[in-house]
Amino acid sequence: MAVLMEALFPSVSGKLTADAPLAPLVWFKSGGVAEWLFEPRDIADLQAFLRDLDPAVPVMALGLGSNMIVRDGGVPGVVVRLGKPFARVARVDAVTLDCGGGASGILVSSTARDNGISGVEFLRSIPGTVGGFVRMNGGAYGGEVKDILVDCDVVLRSGELVTLGNADLGYTYRHSELPEGAIVVAARFKGRPGDPVAIQTEMDRISASREASQPLRSKTGGSTFKNPEGHKAWQLVDQAGCRGLQVGGAQVSEKHTNFLINTGGATSADIEALGEEVRRRVRENSGVELEWEIQRVGTPADGLNTQQAGTQ
Helix, strand or coil: CHHHHHHHCCCCCCEEEEEEECHHHCCCCCCCEEEEEEECCCHHHHHHHHHHCCCCCCEEEECCCCCEEECCCCEEEEEEECCHHHCCEEEEECCEEEEECCCEHHHHHHHHHHCCEECCHHHHHCCCEHHHHHHHCCEECCEEHHHCEEEEEEECCCCCEEEEEHHHHCCECCECCCCCCCEEEEEEEECEECCHHHHHHHHHHHHHHHHHHCCCCCEECCCCECCCCCCCHHHHHHHCCCCCCEECCEEECCCCCCCEEECCCCCHHHHHHHHHHHHHHHHHHHCCCCCECCEEECCCCCCCCCCCCCCC
């Protein structure tokens, strides 16, 4: 594979790294390596790379790695990480922002505030990038991406650059119909006129609420399970007696039971096994089947390839 990649991409503009450790790039700080990690210089570089890449090679996008378990056997194929060239936000008009796929929620919401654009404050609370928000219909504190997205620019697995409107993504709760292997490189978000002081006040309220209720200073993966219809996942987990439950170095947070944490030496297998044990206990206690919200990608240490669709 290494020889093949080097032969196919002798003049790649971005950075291409073999056997790249992914644990330092994800919030859980666990998991294996990427067979290849590609950090494109710009959109054209990404297009050319994907166009020339063997269609059989899997591709996964990686943002801040905040809502992801990278399995211990690593990720086969290519992991694409959008860096600084994609971390830009600019105002289009009085209420619209043009955002790079690698821009953080903090940058988007702060730029909106500076330009008097309200309605995107909730992005301040989501530890991820625009690409991930768009793919997963990210949301919190009463807002979702489907409420603010105008359209997005996407590089398909074939290397083709297309623009998809909000309706094209088929949004549901924490899910979109974005094609597999596609990478969001930009998006337009539309808010409404607002007062910068009031916007900052709301962002401060959201930040304080998160700090008080979530284990933000731990090695965690954010919200673990989707809220089932008519229920709150954390309550179901708590009622099933899972607060503080441990498997190896992984633990259900004492502070917020819909968060799993790496107490220091957890493997990704520990974390995933803990999540499955929580699902089992909740099922037995309440009859409710919890669905994972965290993306689980790659190959377990036993070598069984169970890679899921990529996330940003």
